[in-house]
Amino acid sequence: MELLSDQGLRLDGRKSDELRRLRCRLGAFSWSADGSAYLEMGNTKVLAAVYGPREPRGGSSGDNSNKEEAILNVQFSSAAFSTAERKQRQRGDKRSLEMAAHLKVRIYIYITNINTFLYQNDA
Known part of the structure; x- marks a missing residue:
């Protein structure tokens, strides 16, 4: 072709x-x-x-968690017609979990780079 x-x-x-x-x-x-x-x-x-x-689950009363940190939850899903395998995937299947983990790493890198850029003169 x-x-x-x-x-x-x-x-x-x-x-x-x-x-x-x-x-x-x-x-x-x-x-x-x-x-x-x-x-x-x-x-x-x-x-x-x-x-x-x-707010984190369980509320913030008496919580000693670090307010400077955040938890990032990433979920990935794709339509059944969007892949070569035309089958409906269950929530939490291996491929979706791998893609979500990959996206989560990329988002963390992106956020870290933004924070580094924004606060580069604070050190």
Whole structure:
């Protein structure tokens, strides 16, 4: 299968160095989430929602937990039609847990870099 036509175009009409159109909408879950976004590029569609921050379970009375730390809970799910295996995945299946763990690491790295940048002159 040829990736480029004789004119140097891809199957969808883009040039070899041209990116797909990116669409982004913030506040996609404005009625229930504290923050959310919808991203679309080609056939890839992503919907992300953020809930919190919230008080830790059990409340804060008599709690000696560090107020400077936060717990990040990441959940990942994908539609059954979005993979080569067209089957409905159960919540907490191995692939979803691995993807959530991968995303969690990336988010921690991102947050750490932001904090390092914001507070670089405080040391």
